[in-house]
Amino acid sequence: MPAAAPASPLVVGFDLDMTLIDTTLGFAATLEVLGVELGVEFPVGEMTARLGPPLEQLLAGHLAEEAIAPASDRFRALYPEHAIAPVPLLPGAADALAAVRRHAGRLLVVTGKYAPNARLHLDHLELEVDHLEGWVWGVGKADVLRREGASIYVGDHLHDVEGALAAGVTSVSVLTGGCTREELLDAGTHVVLDSLHEFPDWLDGHRGAP
Structure with a gap:
């Protein structure tokens, strides 16, 4: 079962490749x-x-x-x-980030990508986040999520689920990165969404409409 809705302030971490952007x-x-x-x-x-x-x-x-x-x-x-130039946002990504802002939340990007290249993507696509952490993978993401006070981590890969669970936060998975629903559920994710299009409604239900 998903973790209970956390107390404010809201802090949400997102993976980058194949979660927010199609690399x-x-x-x-x-x-x-x-x-x-x-x-x-x-x-x-x-x-x-x-x-x-x-x-x-x-x-x-x-x-x-x-x-x-x-x-x-x-x-x-x-x-x-x-x-950098050919890589677009995935459908629903901008609305997902905006949904966190509507809940007065902080935005993290926690990615295995080399941080300077991750920053180039964020700048090119004009994505404003409060913290970017690169070169962290799997359970290594947990240290960042705990340090930054995250309560939700959104990713597309089995190892994103591992990081969220290791940090004790709600794991939200999207089916945009090649892992199947069954694989993600077997890994222990709390929520599986077809895409980030579904994230704003899920967040409203999780937190209560802003």
């Missing part, structure tokens, strides 16, 4: 460029089907172990040129 095209474009530089033909479709895990994990099956760290650094250097 598929930008990630794929950067992988293509990296592959050309390295002389490696990455299976781009397969690698972008379920974005969320750290880049090093995605590259691990395709490069020698000693090549992964420098390739990851190069990917992050290439990323701003190839992956």
Whole structure:
């Protein structure tokens, strides 16, 4: 069962990739460029089907172990040129953030993405949040959520659920990142939404209409 509605003030954390933004095209474009530089033909479709895990994990099956760290650094250097402009907000994302503001809430973005590149996305899409934390993954997100006083964490991946549960906050999952409803429920999420379009009504019900 979902955790009981928390006392004010409201603090809501959101994952970034495939929760707020659709990074598929930008990630794929950067992988293509990296592959050309390295002389490696990455299976781009397969690698972008379920974005969320750290880049090093995605590259691990395709490069020698000693090549992964420098390739990851190069990917992050290439990323701003190839992956910011083509990446859009996911449907309902702007309304979801606005719903938190209507409840006088604080907004966090807690993501596994390299923080400077995450900031470029937020600035490009004119998303105003109160705190951005990058390079945190799975249960590592729990420390940030506790420190910032979050009561809800919204993500698309099984490991987003792990982070929320480890922090003792309400886990809200969306079906925009490739994980199935059954997988997310089995992981222990409290709520599964088809997309962020459903989040404002859910939040009103959770907190009471503002």
